[in-house]
């Protein structure tokens with residue numbers, strides 16, 4: 113198996129060619145109903161295939177939310193496996209949104225699930241939670257490096273509840289979030305054109321100038337659309353780091369289905385708004 117080019121380089125190229133938008137694949141039961149589909153594995157498969165076929169050859173990143181597949185058990189995971197393979201074949205980078213985080217020895221198994229090319233769920237990158245300690249993520253960091261994959265570590269999440277943990281002040285006076293950003297900057301030191309170790313930083317959070325977002329890695333910015341943020345908010349939230357932002361939308365695009373053209377139009381509209389806001393290419 114050929115080793116992939118580092119994820120950061122692959123992502124930068126995809127952002128340059130396709131624009132930086134990430135579309136999330138979140139098959140909520142309510143969306144399946146809105147699309148006239150049953151809340152069962154056949155409905156899940158139809159929904160997922162529609163999104164992949166509509167968008168995988170146009171957007172830089174597709175981000176399946178694993179929870180919506182796991183709720184159907186092994187047959188849901190089989191749908192997810194197919195989606196990952198098809199999306200990658202059509203040229204999208206797949207960011208598995210699994211938000212895994214555990215003690216190091218267990219983390220190694222999560223890493224093998226998403227970052228080992230031999231795994232049926234092998235993805236370009238995965239979201240991880242550092243709240244058992246950043247060091248516990250080491251097996252995932254190492255395997256990502258080995259296989260040309262990326263990690264997106266939660267730093268400042270889009271939901272207000274996250275603040276009690278992420279903005280907590282440590283004994284040395286730094287916040288937990290700033291500490292995570294510091295770890296990521298260290299992982300990405302010297303990487304060109306972009307490091308492979310991203311942070312998740314919500315687009316909903318307002319001015320973040322108190323945080324050093326210059327981690328030389330991508331900043332996944334969920335919260336656009338259904339959670340209320342808009343592409344126009346990005347420069348004020350991210351400042352100079354906006355060039356490395358991967359804005360992420362799930363329901364804001366998915367609610368336009370099941371017509372594939374309508375999905376693509378919705379994604380293109382978000383991409384266009386992003387391009388106007390941050391001066392990067394559209395779809």
Ligand SMILES: O=C(O)c1cc(=O)[nH]c(=O)n1[C@@H]1O[C@H](COP(=O)(O)O)[C@@H](O)[C@H]1O
Nearest residue numbers: 136177239269270312334338339361362363
């Ligand atoms: O890691 C994520 O993607 C994520 C981090 C975060 O801080 N907030 C957040 O909403 N997300 C995910 O992004 C998606 C947001 O979906 P929409 O609100 O429908 O656009 C969901 O799959 C969330 O799990």
